[in-house]
Structures are given as C-alpha cells and as structure tokens.
Amino acid sequence: MAASMAANAYTVNNTNGGDGYVSGSFPSFTLVGGNNGNGNNFTTYSETMSTDGQMSFSWSYGTNDWDYTWDPAGYFVNSNFISLMPASSGSVSLALTTNDLFGWYVYTVDGSVGSGFLNVAAEFTPSTQVPEPASIALLGLGLAGVAFARRKKQQ
Numbered sequence: 001m002a003a004s005m006a007a008n009a010y011t012v013n014n015t016n017g018g019d020g021y022v023s024g025s026f027p028s029f030t031l032v033g034g035n036n037g038n039g040n041n042f043t044t045y046s047e048t049m050s051t052d053g054q055m056s057f058s059w060s061y062g063t064n065d066w067d068y069t070w071d072p073a074g075y076f077v078n079s080n081f082i083s084l085m086p087a088s089s090g091s092v093s094l095a096l097t098t099n100d101l102f103g104w105y106v107y108t109v110d111g112s113v114g115s116g117f118l119n120v121a122a123e124f125t126p127s128t129q130v131p132e133p134a135s136i137a138l139l140g141l142g143l144a145g146v147a148f149a150r151r152k153k154q155q
Helices: 133-154
Strands: 011-014 021-025 028-032 041-048 053-063 073-077 080-083 089-096 101-108 116-126
Touching: 028 041, 028 101, 073 089, 073 116, 101 116
Parallel strands: none
Antiparallel strands: 011 041, 021 028, 028 116, 041 101, 053 089, 053 116, 073 080, 073 101
C-alpha cells in the first residue's frame, strides 16, 4: 500500500539569508533556489521520517543561471548530500528509516543571475509490518484448535 507523508510535515529552510521557496507541496512540488544576491546558501525541503519505508521520486532540473554549476540540486539523508547533477532529469528510489532527516536541496553559489529549480514527483511507501512471533504462535494455536474441533466433529 503506497502512502504519502503529510504535506505539512515538510518544511522549507534557507541558510545564509537565501530567499528560496517551494511551489506546491509533497508529493509534487518545485523547489526554487535563492536569487537575492546572497550566495553560498542552501534552500531545503525536508522532513524527519516517522516510519521506515521506501522513498521513490522522479525529478527534473532547470536553471535561469549560466548552468547547473551555479545552482546545483539534489537530495540528502541526514548529513549526506547527494548531487543529482549534471543530469537534467531522472528517478531515485531509496530506503529510509525512522528518524532519518530526508529532503531535497538547491544550493546557490552566487545568489544572482537566476535561480535553479528542482521539480519533484515523489511517493513514500511505508515498510510492511512483520507480525511478531507471539502473534504467529497465537494464530497457529487458533488454527490447530479449529483443525482439532473439525476432526472431533467428523468422528
């Protein structure tokens, strides 16, 4: 069963005085990097995961700056930043665990000439819960009881 994390759980953050923003919300949005003259800043859109699961997303990138080297984009898990450059589109699927900080970013080198932007269509699928051993044992006892009662009835 596929599910989306709550859209309001994701937050936008700018470092170093950036003015980046998000248009739309999870699971389909555009993350736009800063362009107010304050360079060397990250615009992020992230959430701390509330459960284990699989994050899958398709993305496309563009920039109004000279090229991607001035406004690179990618995603991160905790403090590990993974660049999606130099490609202009693609898809990613990765496993996440409870309490992982996961999100997307656009980094702005110069903060001028134009913004980089990352279009994302994502889906989060929570991990299937594995029954605990006590539940399996209880189910086994119940099935054995049904079989015993059925056998006794046939005699």
